[in-house]
Amino acid sequence: MKHYQAWCFDLDGTVYRGETAIPEAVRLIGQLRDSGSRIFFITNNSALTPQMQAEKLMRMGIRAAPEEIMTSSIATAGYLAGQYGRMDVTMIGEEGLREALEEAGHRIVTEGGEAVVVGIDRQISYDKLAAACLAVSAGAPFIATNGDLAFPDERGLVPGNGAFAGLIGSVTGVQPVVIGKPESHMIAEIARKQGLRKDGMILVGDNYETDIKAGLRFGIDTLHVDTGVTRKEALAGHSEQPTYSLRSLSEWEI
Amino acid sequence: MKHYQAWCFDLDGTVYRGETAIPEAVRLIGQLRDSGSRIFFITNNSALTPQMQAEKLMRMGIRAAPEEIMTSSIATAGYLAGQYGRMDVTMIGEEGLREALEEAGHRIVTEGGEAVVVGIDRQISYDKLAAACLAVSAGAPFIATNGDLAFPDERGLVPGNGAFAGLIGSVTGVQPVVIGKPESHMIAEIARKQGLRKDGMILVGDNYETDIKAGLRFGIDTLHVDTGVTRKEALAGHSEQPTYSLRSLSEWEI
Numbered sequence: 001m002k003h004y005q006a007w008c009f010d011l012d013g014t015v016y017r018g019e020t021a022i023p024e025a026v027r028l029i030g031q032l033r034d035s036g037s038r039i040f041f042i043t044n045n046s047a048l049t050p051q052m053q054a055e056k057l058m059r060m061g062i063r064a065a066p067e068e069i070m071t072s073s074i075a076t077a078g079y080l081a082g083q084y085g086r087m088d089v090t091m092i093g094e095e096g097l098r099e100a101l102e103e104a105g106h107r108i109v110t111e112g113g114e115a116v117v118v119g120i121d122r123q124i125s126y127d128k129l130a131a132a133c134l135a136v137s138a139g140a141p142f143i144a145t146n147g148d149l150a151f152p153d154e155r156g157l158v159p160g161n162g163a164f165a166g167l168i169g170s171v172t173g174v175q176p177v178v179i180g181k182p183e184s185h186m187i188a189e190i191a192r193k194q195g196l197r198k199d200g201m202i203l204v205g206d207n208y209e210t211d212i213k214a215g216l217r218f219g220i221d222t223l224h225v226d227t228g229v230t231r232k233e234a235l236a237g238h239s240e241q242p243t244y245s246l247r248s249l250s251e252w253e254i
Numbered sequence: 255m256k257h258y259q260a261w262c263f264d265l266d267g268t269v270y271r272g273e274t275a276i277p278e279a280v281r282l283i284g285q286l287r288d289s290g291s292r293i294f295f296i297t298n299n300s301a302l303t304p305q306m307q308a309e310k311l312m313r314m315g316i317r318a319a320p321e322e323i324m325t326s327s328i329a330t331a332g333y334l335a336g337q338y339g340r341m342d343v344t345m346i347g348e349e350g351l352r353e354a355l356e357e358a359g360h361r362i363v364t365e366g367g368e369a370v371v372v373g374i375d376r377q378i379s380y381d382k383l384a385a386a387c388l389a390v391s392a393g394a395p396f397i398a399t400n401g402d403l404a405f406p407d408e409r410g411l412v413p414g415n416g417a418f419a420g421l422i423g424s425v426t427g428v429q430p431v432v433i434g435k436p437e438s439h440m441i442a443e444i445a446r447k448q449g450l451r452k453d454g455m456i457l458v459g460d461n462y463e464t465d466i467k468a469g470l471r472f473g474i475d476t477l478h479v480d481t482g483v484t485r486k487e488a489l490a491g492h493s494e495q496p497t498y499s500l501r502s503l504s505e506w507e508i
Contacts, residue, residue, distance in 0.1 A: 118332040122380045127377075130412040137410055150425040156391055159425045167421045170412045171404040 001253050004028060004221070005200030006038045008070075008093065008187055013206035013228020020225075021060040022227055024250040029062070031254050037067055042203075044180035044210070045144035046119030046161065047094040072145035072180035073097040074119055075189045077104035079179055080143060081104040084115065091130050091136045092164065093119030111135075118168065118176065119145040120161040129167065136172040146180025147148050181205075182213035187220065202243070206230060212242045224247055255507050258452030258475070262441055264326075265311075267294065267460035267482020274325070275314040276481055278504040285508050293322055294444050296457075298374030300327040300399035300415065301348040326399035326434035327351040329463045330441045331358035332371055333433055334397060342366070344389045346382050346418065347373030351399060363365035365389075372422065372430065373399040374415040383408070383421065390426040399433025435444060435464040438472035445472075456497070460484060466496045477505055 008027075009015050015025045029039055041064060043053065050066035057064040073093070077100040080087060086105040091097060092197020097119040101108060106115075116132045118237025136142045144165035150157040165176045179185045187203060190196065201220040206228025215222035222242040226232040232245055246252060261283075263269050269279045283293055296316060304320035305323065311318035319325060327347070331354040333393045335340060338360040344367025355362060360369075370386045404411040419430045433439045441457060444450065455474040459465020460482025469476035476496040477481035480486040482484040486499055500506060 042321045049270070122381050124378070124383075126376045126378050126413070130407075130409075132411055134410045150387070153384075155384075157425060158387055159380070159421060163421045163424050166424050167413060167417045170417050170420050171411060 001127075002221075003035070004037060004202040006040060006190070006194065006196050006202075008033055008040045008042050008190060008201065008215075009054075010181075010203075010205035010207070010211045011041055011043045011045075013179045014204055014211070014225060015062060016060055017228070019060065021062050022249070024248045025225075026062055026146070027124075028249040028252055034062075035254050038194070039064075040070055041068055041180070042186045043072045044072045044148055046071060046180075047122075048096045049099045050074070052096070069143060070186045070190050071096055071100065072186060073100035073119060074104075075185040076119070076145045076179045077101045077106060077142055078192075079177070080104070080106060080115055080117065080141075080187055084141065087162075087234035089113050090140070091119075091133055092124065092132055093120045093145070094121055094123075099167065102113050104137050113140055115141045115143065116168070117143050117145070118161060118165045121164070124150045124164065129164070131172040132168050133171045136168060136174050141224070142168065142172075142174050142176045144176035144180075148180070149179040181207075181210040182217065184214050185215045187218045191218075204249070205231040208235060208238060208242075214221070215242070216240050258291060258456040260294060260297050260444070260448065260450050260456075261286055262294045262455065262457045262469075264435075264459035264461070265297045265299075265307075267477055268403070268458055268465070269311070269316060270314055271482070273314065275316050276503070277504045279479075279481075280284060280316055281335075282503040284505055287317075289508050291447070293318075294324055295322055296324045296404060296435070296440045296444070298326045298372060298400040300325060300330070300348045300351045301376075304328070304351045306469055306470065310339070322395055324440045324444050325350055325354065326440060327354035327360075327445070329439040330371055330373070330397055330399045330433045331355045332443050332446075333431070333439055334360060334395070336373065338369065341368045343368070344386055344394070345373075346375045346378065347371065348375055348377075353355075367394055369397065370394045370401070370422070371416060372399050372419045375418070378418065383418070386422050387425045389427050389484045390422060393394045396422065396426075396428050396430045398430035398432050398434075401430075401432040402434070424487050429500075435459075435461075436466050436467035436471065441468060441474065458503070462489060462492060462496075469496070477506075486495045 050069035147162035148160035205214035208230040224242040224245040302321035361454030401416035402414035463482040478496040478499040
């Protein structure tokens with residue numbers, strides 16, 4: 001099968017499920033490394049730093065370096081710098097977003113921000129939301145690390161970042177620029193930083209609505225794997241198809 | 255002009271503006287009391303108890319008794335009791351909602367509520383919102399004291415209760431039952447508690463979209479006054495008209 005210079009793997013549902021590695025994925029990633037391909041991991045999770053995310057993978061026995069992790073927080077900080085330069089940012093978010101913004105040269109302020117950036121924040125407060133609404137109403141660019149309305153924890157579906165961005169949108173009448181999948185900013189950031197050509201890149205993911213759409217939007221090859229959200233049979237209902245669809249990553253031949 | 259047994263006054267924009275009484279309203283309310291009419295005040299504000307709201311009116315020189323105050327919190331507690339009986343309630347809200355629920359015989363619980371009630375809560379937290387989402391997803395009735403997306407504070411528009419109810423709706427896919435204006439639950443609760451007939455009641459308000467619509471929906475006479483949100487000229491654009499529209503409440507003749 002085709003040799004790709006760079007493989008971009010989604011995480012949950014593709015490389016692991018919950019806290020458990022998917023062995024076929026781990027094996028393929030090892031073979032790809034041996035064959036000279038570069039590996040990247042992309043995640044809508046804005047809360048973890050690349051270091052934290054790499055350690056999480058290592059705990060599951062999946063080799064990963066922080067430089068290989070692309071998060072919605074890093075892509076958000078890069079998008080902001082590219083569009084506007086360094087800014088004072090009103091941030092709603094956790095450590096992953098804080099570190100990404102600061103490393104990109106932005107300054108985090110509690111009020112009067114020139115931009116509003118919203119990631120998941122389990123320490124959300126009324127005052128943080130009010131400050132974000134006031135800044136957006138005053139004209140600050142409004143950016144959401146991702147648009148995910150909910151995510152599952154051990155009890156059921158709990159609010160995701162997109163639900164808080166939606167709240168700010170309903171108060172201000174302004175909709176955010178969304179950075180995470182299904183938008184293609186994270187893949188674009190990998191291509192830009194690494195100097196990669198689109199025809200040498202492939203995106204691997206289990207979720208048609210987020211992963212595959214992100215790859216299609218960026219215009220690179222895509223591989224759907226039936227180990228997570230979207231069943232292989234459900235692909236037929238979509239007009240745009242992934243380049244490949246496999247039951248398991250063990251079916252890929254190097 | 256017609257004598258009404260009971261006058262239901264909206265507050266902000268009708269009886270006062272911000273922290274200042276509107277003298278024409280205060281004068282009319284006094285004349286109506288003298289002529290034997292009963293006075294009620296209705297408010298979407300779920301945070302204040304009737305005692306707190308009456309004290310706020312008294313500080314502005316407006317005579318008011320706690321029994322004359324109908325809040326969205328009281329109507330919510332009454333709606334819940336009427337529909338389901340006494341319940342264990344997962345509450346997001348402040349003192350006005352807490353007191354109203356407890357006085358109606360409900361019990362406030364931190365998790366596993368049989369119903370979810372959402373009012374404005376300046377101490378909102380991720381855990382409160384997650385608990386509400388989990389209970390709604392598990393099938394608990396979902397009630398919002400009002401649907402107001404935003405309200406003005408001294409800095410600008412900040413999030414209202416409806417924005418938080420909307421967040422829970424976007425996570426769970428369930429839309430709340432809304433109690434406050436423009437719904438008619440508060441007026442219905444006054445009529446029920448006081449044994450009033452619809453043809454003896456009138457609603458007075460400045461806002462067509464909330465006050466006048468609530469009166470129209472309940473099927474009582476309505477008086478629009480041009481001292482707040484909706485200008486008299488803007489009424490022409492609506493198919494359903496209030497019974498009366500006045501520049502100022504000084505124009506009403508007892």
